[in-house]
Amino acid sequence: xxxxxxxxxxxxxxxxxxxxxxxxxxxxxxxxxxxxxxxxxxxxxxxxxxxxxxxxxxxxxxxxxxxxxxxxxxxxxxxxxxxxx
Numbered sequence: 001x002x003x004x005x006x007x008x009x010x011x012x013x014x015x016x017x018x019x020x021x022x023x024x025x026x027x028x029x030x031x032x033x034x035x036x037x038x039x040x041x042x043x044x045x046x047x048x049x050x051x052x053x054x055x056x057x058x059x060x061x062x063x064x065x066x067x068x069x070x071x072x073x074x075x076x077x078x079x080x081x082x083x084x085x
Contacts (some may be wrong), residue, residue: 009035011081015070024068026077036084038066038077 001013005028014025025039037055047053049063056062066073 005081009081011077013070013074022068024066024070026066026074028081036081038064038073040066040068 003011003013005011008030010029012025012027012029014023014027016023023040025037025041027037027039028035034055036057039053039055040051042051044050044053044061047061047063049065049067052064052066052068054062054064054066066076
């Protein structure tokens with residue numbers, strides 16, 4: 001799902017079944033450029049919240065408070081986007 005937000009930003013939410021669990025990604029785009037993303041792909045096993053992680057505005061990967069419950073965490077993502085520069 002893609003939704004246009006204020007100022008032309010676009011939030012893309014992807015949910016898909018991957019064997020026994022659901023993979024997710026919440027990603028903000030400005031134009032064609034990705035800005036931030038939360039997801040749970042198994043690429044960063046050293047992150048304390050593995051497999052959940054956050055790609056910040058600097059392009060760094062860090063721990064994420066999300067745990068894969070979309071109805072619970074979508075409001076968190078929207079609030080983060082509304083209050084972050």
